[in-house]
Structures are given as structure tokens and as C-alpha cells.
Amino acid sequence: MIPEATLEKISRIVGAKSLVTRPEDLVEFASDATSLAYMPDAVAFPKNSEEISEILQLANREFFPVIPRGAGSGKSGGALPVRGGLILAMDRLNRILGIDHRNFIAKVEPGVITSHLQEKVEKRGLFYPPDPASLKISTIGGNVAECAGGLRAVKYGVTRDYVLGLKVVLPTGEIIQTGVDTSKGVVGYDLTRLIVGSEGTLAVVTAATLRLIPLPATKKTMLACFENTSLAVKTVTEILLSKVVPTTMEFMDRLSVETVRDKIHFSIPKNTGALLLLEVDGDEVLTRSEALKVRETCMRCGAIHFEAASNEEGAEMLWETRRELSEALMALKPNKVSEDIVVPRTRLPDMVAFLEQLGEKYALPIPAFGHAGDGNIHVNIMFDKTNPEEVEKIDAVVKELFEEVIGMGGTISGEHGIGITKSPFIGMELSGPTLALMSRLKKAFDPNGVLNPGKIFP
């Protein structure tokens, strides 16, 4: 618990109106997109780097945890106050500081909502590609903290690839600028990319310089059905080998397709064992020629059904399969644990076969879908939390899954981060000396361990 006297000091820094301490007001800051909850002692709404610096200096003198929080849409518990302490709600740092359309950069505060930024830059013919599923609520600060990915990563990369520089407050209170405002820069160690994906444990981001690119003129959406995963994944590889890099190559396994079938407004062949949602974008001429190549490749690789949207409305209808999916899965079981594993793309058929066996072994449905182009799929272990027998099995399922993932040369998180949900398993992927080095880096940033403690490391 943060002592009353300390709370008063915090109140003097941010102003009484910007400090929340009543339990009933704290509840909404206790949870995120996981099913976990931890109550904070207080929530502060600082308005600038200087206030954050003062808070962190105070935290180093009086030893209380400080946990930065964006929209609270994280899927690994990164913003949860596992040891109590003060939540730094970044809501008031929500300005787009500037869009420079001639130098293709945007400067934004961390509280800016991802889709708001995208709308703003797209109006000017520019493009900020990272598109986590949560983009309508998630913030740039949260995206930076987790190195958010998304559906377009196969062509455009992830958040890391668009962050040129950061303004941050170090855990000890110093305000520094990392990186550059230009597309290149190699002066000193790459603090920018070290902080991206560090899950709010190394620094509090108070502004970001983001790289923009020209907005693609057109896009074309397609859907292809296959009898099994092997054929679908072979198609994905063959499309890339044909020198077409689609914006999106979303995959759904048999169970996902079965589950969503009744929720959508068009029909999918009965014998569909795997589905691909494909999108190409760019110059109009290119888009047309790439879409033709994609169709050709799908047919050659044994698609049993292929559909190309002829307009925006048709595209929306095809995307319905993906949008309805998360909700539809809840019909299988009321609760889920969702993992975002990655395996080398060519191992996806083996992974999907393994998931089928795993589901049978534990008598739990495990639908999988996700970003086939990256080998990054979301594995949903469905269960009923009122059934203790099912709850008890989850840990074993997750452990077996991660063992298989690592055995295939993959990674246990492609875009959601470690946070607290995966920290017990991090030692399966990273060696002792690697974890020891990371702990020393954490200490080099945060000698007193005040910033977002209890995360990443077991």
C-alpha cells in the first residue's frame, strides 16, 4: 500500500483532480484483456513528461511500483498492478503533435488511439501499417510497449519497424530522447528498439516519432478454401515464391471454419478443412495482376473454393468470417486461454495436426487461426471456468503446446508479449544466461525496480 503521505505528494505533482484513490473508481484499472485482476493503490493522470519524472523520482525515494497503462487492451497482463502501486494512466497525453507529410513522419503522444492516427494520416495519403486487432481502442503507447503486430505484418512488418525515435522518462526520472526523426541513424546503442517491446518495464514513453509510408491506392480481398491445412500452407508459400507478398494471409483451421460457418452471409464448401483470407494492395495495375496470380496459385494448389470481392462491400463480407470468429468461438466453451505462438511457416501443418491431437488428448476444443504469412497463429484453448476439471488441465495443455512450439524452432509469443501470463514459461525459450543478461539490463535502467515490477521475468 502506498502511504497516505506519499499519495499527498503525488497529488501535489499531478493535481488532486488527476489522482484517483477511491476503491470503486480503481476497479476499472484492475483488469485488462486477460481474465486477471489486481487492484492498484491509486491511479494518476499525468499531463506531461515532467510530472511523470517527478512521480518516478518520488517512487525511487519512497519505493512504490509505478505501472504505465494505455487502453488496458493487453493480452498478457503487462498493465496490471500485480504488486499494487500507482497506475500511470496515459489518457491525457493523447495529442497528435504533428504529421509531416513531406518527410513521412508523425509525432504522437502515447495515448493516441491507433486507428485515430491511421485515419488522420490516411486523409493525407499516408499510411501507418501496424494493425493489431484492438486498433480501435489500443493506444500507440501500448502498441510500442508490446511491439504490436497485426494482420498486415507479412507485408509491412510490426510496430518496431515504424518507430524511429522515442521521448521517454527513465525509471530514475531522467527525460531523454532516443533515436532520430530521420529514416536512418546509428548513433550509440539502439535504445529505441530496446524499449519497443519491453512491456513498459524499461521506460515510460511520452512521445514517439513514427515512420509513415505512402498509402496504397487500392486493395483486393480474396477468400480460398482448402481440404486441409497442408494445402493452405503450401499455397501461402507458393504465393510468396511467385513474388507476390500479400498484405494479409489469414488462416483458419477446420474447427474455426465450422464454428463461424453459421454466422456469415455466404457459403463455404462442406469439406473445407482450412481457409485463407487474402488481401493484396498497392497501385491499381499491380493489385489487379497480383490478385490474378494469387487466384492462379490457389487453384493450382488445390483450392476447392475461391472468391474475390469485386468491391468494398464484397470485401467486408469476406472479412466477416474473421470478425465473427472470436465471438463465435464462445459457443464452443464460455472461456478461453489464447496463445499467440509462432512456428516457421512450413511447420504450420504439423502444428495444426498437433493441436488436433492435443485437443483430443485433453478433451478440450482448440481452434486455431491467425497470420499464416508470419507462421503466427492464435491458439484458443476453450474451457469452462465453472468446471474445475477443465480449469485444472489448462496449465498442462499450455506447457505441452509451448514444448512443441519450441521443438519446431518457434517462439511462444509473436505479438502479445510475456507480461505475467507467459512469464512462468519464458525459461522454456530463453536460456539462463540470456535471462540473467536481461535482468542486468533491467537493473541498468531501473536499479530500484520501481517501474512495472513483476513482469516478464519469472
Place this chain on the structure above:
Amino acid sequence: MIPEATLEKISRIVGAKSLVTRPEDLVEFASDATSLAYMPDAVAFPKNSEEISEILQLANREFFPVIPRGAGSGKSGGALPVRGGLILAMDRLNRILGIDHRNFIAKVEPGVITSHLQEKVEKRGLFYPPDPASLKISTIGGNVAECAGGLRAVKYGVTRDYVLGLKVVLPTGEIIQTGVDTSKGVVGYDLTRLIVGSEGTLAVVTAATLRLIPLPATKKTMLACFENTSLAVKTVTEILLSKVVPTTMEFMDRLSVETVRDKIHFSIPKNTGALLLLEVDGDEVLTRSEALKVRETCMRCGAIHFEAASNEEGAEMLWETRRELSEALMALKPNKVSEDIVVPRTRLPDMVAFLEQLGEKYALPIPAFGHAGDGNIHVNIMFDKTNPEEVEKIDAVVKELFEEVIGMGGTISGEHGIGITKSPFIGMELSGPTLALMSRLKKAFDPNGVLNPGKIFP
């Protein structure tokens, strides 16, 4: 000096044949692409990570500097043994460990020459884009250490964007694997990108997993002349705003054009004040349509001359202007200091105007050329080292240049690194707290300071 007894221990680790100690054999390891030279005490040629680990453990017990070295083509002194010690020549770790054309990755040892890797993957329809000017001699290890850029960075990014994971030996001897073999991965801190660009001061890279992309089917090379830099740079911006991202947008200022004019086999208008070498690549249909757009934009923006190569031979002829340039500049003065500054692209005209004034003020020719698309230009301060008056001026010129660069929101190095040539100036760009943090990171990796000491930090 490394004591004789220590040298014997090193000899036992790598084998007597793989340790060089005779002064006449050490000379070639004393210099690099700068004009500086420092003699090492010895040069070892380890054959694997284990030997490097043993050497580093010994260095931590007996305190001698260990300096990793690739081809010695660095432009900032990163591989020079400024405090003597043992050079780790990576020549024997030169295998391509594997090219996985279905997962689009290559695994290589650090001694592989960049262009060799490129030839190998291109034969299989794949592409490794980073192309530093030194690519025919420089190694992947050196490219990773410096985060090498190149001519194609405007479209394809730099080395950092293609490194998925690294096998490294830490300065304290532990052998660890960073990153992943897949296109996504966010488990723990991003050690991979922290080590990329760390100039051989944080770890010795012994293998790299590199991301590959499909090889573009065709390319088209063009040359455009303008009366001044403003018009050329406006053209660069307008091309990007037209949604065309050329592979290359190389710039030459008036003095560069004048100098190279007599060395090339085609004519350039007398009143050329700035020249652009442009290349687009990709699908044949796209390349053709983009080349047309580029032509249109150049003409609209006031090009006084435009030429498009109709075949490979024609393209080679246009590229002659760039290839002959470095040599041709030597006609101005026998020596040069070359800086690779970056400014926001739209500030390039101001920078070029400033360079003209700077040259006049100090009575030294300062031709500039480079990567206009990135705002990254190579500024060549030409002088005669036998003329003490000219030599004396260099430091002041560099300092004034860097002040202007930083004033424009730029950076003092886009792709060459800090090493020793720019370390006296790093404090102009990075603040005290930033440098202090970087020093703490160095210490977290290398508590005894044995790996490549005396670099980056002043």
C-alpha cells in the same frame, strides 16, 4: 602488451597456426577504411563460438582487449585496436549455414561476404537487400555490427530490418541465442536489435538468421538533371507523394557532378546543379508504370535532362556516374574526411547550401552525394594532408557541420557508426543521461570492459 604467457594460452585455444604475433604480419590488421592505424598485440583466427568463449573468459581473467574484425572496411574505426590487445579475425567463420527458400531465411556465419550471400540467394529467386558500397568485400558480421545501410535503404530498409536472430558470445564468455528464426517474436528484451549497430562492443556475433524477401523480377534505372538542389529534392518528395517508392534515389551536388563529368561516357547539361540517379524495381508491369510516373514527376518538377536506361548496359552506364565519383573526387585534393550525416529530407537543399558556404569559408572543396531518399548524404571534406594549414582546419569544419546537422533535426551518422572518428562529437547529439544509460548497458554486458574498448563513448 599481452604477456607471453597469455599468448601461449591463446595459442592453446585456437592452435598455434591460428595465432599471429609477428609485427610484420600484424600490420594489415592495424588499419581499416579510415586513414588511422593502431597495432594489435596479436591476431587470433578462432574457428567457432567455443574458442571465442574461451578467449573471452581468459580476457576477463587476464584483462586484455579483444577486438572483433570482419573485412576491415569500416569507416569509423570500429575494428581498430586503439588500446592494443587481441584482434579476433572472423575469417574462418565464413560458412553459409543454410538457405531455407520456403521460409525465406538464411543462416550465416559472420565472415560471409555480403555480395556472396546475395549471389547465392538470388540464384534461388530470393533477395537480401542491404547493400553498403563495400558489399563486395564487407562481411555480414561487420554489416551487423555497424547496422550497414546502402543505396536501396529508401525502399528496403537497413541491416537491422533483416536480422531476425543472432548467435553471440557475450563479453563474459556465455554463448547465447537472441531473437527467433521466424518473422515475428517478442519474448523478452530485443537483444537482437540492441546488438545490431553496437559496433562490436556488446557481443561477438558468431551466426545470424537473416530475413529474405522475393527477388524483384525487373528494375529500371533513370537519371535526371536539375538546375539546383531544391528542385532535385522537391522531385524526390513528389515521387514519394505519387506513391512510388523507388529502390534508389541517389543525389549528387554540383561539385560532384562537375568532378565526375569527364570520367563518364555520356553528356550531362552544362547547367546541371544537382543530379538524381533513380531506380525502381519489382514486377515488370509495375516497374514500367512506376518508371513512367518517375519520368513524369521529374519533368513536372523542372528536370533539364532525363534519361532512362533501356537495358542492363544502359543502366550500367548511368551507374558509372556514381561508381566513378569517389575516385574522381581525389582530383580535387588527395585526402578526404567523409561524414555520413542525415537531415530530414526536406532540409537537404538547406544543407547543401550550407556546405557551399562552409567550403568557401574554410577554402576547402566539400562535395556531397548520397541517399537523397533517406536524407542521408556523404559529405566529403577534401584536403591535402601534406598541407598543415588544411589539416588544422578539419576539426573545425566537422564541428560546424555537425552543429548544423543537429540544428536541422538530423543525426551525425546514418550508417557508418561512431567508432573512434565520431566519438569526440557524440555528446553533441546525445545527452548526458542518455550516454550514462548507454554506459550502464555496456557494463551490464561487459563488466570488465574487455570487448572492443575505447569505442563510441568519448
